[in-house]
Amino acid sequence: MEADLLGPVDVVGRALLGCWVVTDRPEGQVAVRLTEVEAYSGEGEDPASHAHRGPTPRAAIMFGPPGRLYVYFSYGVHWCANVVVGPPGRGSAVLLRAGEVVVGEELAASRRPAAKVPRDLARGPARLTQALAIGPGDRDAHLLEASSPVRLHRGTPPAAVSAGPRVGISVATDLPWRFWETGASSVSAFRAGGKARRRPAPPG
DNA sequence: ATGAGGATCGTCT
DNA sequence: GACGATCCTCATT
Numbered sequence A: 001m002e003a004d005l006l007g008p009v010d011v012v013g014r015a016l017l018g019c020w021v022v023t024d025r026p027e028g029q030v031a032v033r034l035t036e037v038e039a040y041s042g043e044g045e046d047p048a049s050h051a052h053r054g055p056t057p058r059a060a061i062m063f064g065p066p067g068r069l070y071v072y073f074s075y076g077v078h079w080c081a082n083v084v085v086g087p088p089g090r091g092s093a094v095l096l097r098a099g100e101v102v103v104g105e106e107l108a109a110s111r112r113p114a115a116k117v118p119r120d121l122a123r124g125p126a127r128l129t130q131a132l133a134i135g136p137g138d139r140d141a142h143l144l145e146a147s148s149p150v151r152l153h154r155g156t157p158p159a160a161v162s163a164g165p166r167v168g169i170s171v172a173t174d175l176p177w178r179f180w181e182t183g184a185s186s187v188s189a190f191r192a193g194g195k196a197r198r199r200p201a202p203p204g
Numbered sequence B: 001a002t003g004a005g006g007a008t009c010g011t012c013t
Numbered sequence C: 001g002a003c004g005a006t007c008c009t010c011a012t013t
Helices: A009-016 A059-063 A105-111 A125-132
Strands: A020-025 A028-040 A069-074 A078-085 A092-103 A150-153 A161-164 A178-181
Touching (some): A009 A028, A020 A125, A078 A125, A105 A125
């Protein structure tokens, strides 16, 4: 699995689709199969990445070894989760944007009272962390270690993958580094620059 | 179905 | 001191 995380960030991002993110908590286990991710490069050509300004205190984790969890606080309200990828020192990461709950749906639903249908349980980066109960306590978690309460492992890859612009950013919007399972119902709504846009649902 | 606005605070300039 | 890799509610079409 670790070798799968070492390629170019967009290639690794695609490869993470279909993988499972599993959390074991006192209340029980929840697993999400990833259906949507975004790649963020640390190599300097990606101004949308939190690693763009180098290893600041927040982004330092991204410059460490692959397979760690980078958790950040968003909009003063939400926590979002990334998998650190690439060789150490590179600063690349893949944002976990959405998935389908495959284990522990009842528990996930109890953590997501606003979700009225199963597809909404982990549809969106902050929703996904809520469903999995990922938060600041999981900063730097070792996703590839069996003893970790937050883990990543292979699953069933999607039959087809679509690509498009990343969501909610205002720079480098030309890079098609958002990847999703073609046709997946749990893929989040497209938004650009933090504002809603009238646009058809993702193709497929 | 779509859009506006608010919540709320860590991080970096 | 400004700005988000967002989500939810409420109002209007």
